């Protein structure tokens with residue numbers, strides 16, 4: 431039997447082994463999910479809501495345990511990991527409001543009554559990457575369950591532990607057997623089986639654009655709807671009229687958070703030429719103050735990268751690069767990497783490719799039109815930030831940048847009650863926000879004749 435070895439990225443040492451699921455294991459899980467879904471969808475809406483609230487409470491009671499597990503498996507700083515675990519409970523609570531609010535329509539027609547229903551798909555397959563194992567999973571499973579579906583969830587092989595624990599907590603909270611199952615295995619086997627299995631009726635994929643395209647192509651052959659949350663190369667646009675101190679102080683967090691392994695990382699800083707040098711001066715102390723170290727410590731901003739091979743890939747971006755600023759990182763056998771600020775030109779690989787590590791490219795621009803052109807000069811369109819004290823400019827630029835999630839004079843991108851997702855090569859469809867449960871349903875129209 432093939433096994434997965436789970437490694438602590440802070441030490442490089444293995445600490446857990448688990449079995450790798452086969453295609454037959456997926457098929458068995460889907461068969462259980464089909465049965466569980468029928469009973470779940472037949473429950474009163476209020477009963478499904480209560481069950482999700484109970485799941486949320488159970489997660490809340492285990493925030494510390496889940497957070498510690500994420501520190502060990504993913505190297506997230508403990509403060510971030512606690513936020514992530516608590517976020518799962520909040521997402522569950524938010525979508526617990528959905529079963530009683532999946533409103534259909536009554537449409538005026540002659541000779542009868544016309545009504546629409548939001549019917550669940552049935553079984554939903556959710557494929558999750560390693561960078562935010564808990565939160566990204568919950569953005570799929572909470573609204574999917576709320577809408578009356580069953581869920582099979584595939585975590586990344588590198589980071590399966592918190593997902594497995596969430597599966598246990600669902601059962602402990604009283605969710606029926608088979609309704610929410612976590613299947614640990616490789617993408618090419620388990621993920622692909624979600625795509626090809628006729629009883630998995632919708633797929634949610636978060637991960638690289640390359641694999642996402644492949645998943646979408648497979649879903650197309652099965653006429654299966656798919657939501658894709660893919661890569662990014664988001665711009666942090668700093669205009670000369672911005673509060674430069676504030677913009678510089680916030681810039682490291684916007685790209686080095688989670689060691690840059692964040693699809694929303696503002697990994698290109700576009701700075702108006704007239705304040706370029708001043709901005710770099712202000713950025714220097716902010717980068718020096720960024721604390722990289724043992725993620726179990728409360729006072730750390732950033733832990734290690736996820737794996738040795740990922741660190742190699744990130745480091746390659748610094749070959750021949752013009753490094754303006756470099757932070758610090760511990761030595762030892764963990765997958766540590768000191769954050770780097772690189773001066774770049776628009777054609778440089780460091781300014782075009784998603785690095786998914788703590789490396790940021792700084793590029794100058796001349797005026798507003800140039801800033802918009804540079805920001806949109808990317809295959810991606812996930813997130814972005816705009817720093818300016820001019821309201822008109824903030825409105826113009828935020829409407830002109832082709833990204834799904836933008837923030838002005840801040841770097842926030844994720845609130846569970848607002849929509850999230852990317853344009854262009856960053857994705858298809860939206861997660862979170864008030865409409866997410868509806869995205870896990872298809873509309874049925876029924877006409878009732880009233881003629882006597």
Ligand code: NAP
Nearest residue numbers: 558559560586587616617621622637638641659660661693
């Ligand atoms: P990845 O290689 O695309 O993997 C993502 C998930 O897909 C993993 O669970 C992986 O499984 C699985 N997978 C791999 N090959 C597959 C296949 N042929 N069929 C079905 N599933 C397959 O991405 P990653 O390296 O884990 O994550 C980094 C990427 O995710 C970055 O590009 C990042 O931008 C993106 N991301 C996007 C968002 C967003 O919301 N837009 C959020 C987070 C991350 P195994 O690895 O276990 O084999």
Ligand code: MG
Nearest residue numbers: 617637638641
């Ligand atoms: Mg991968």
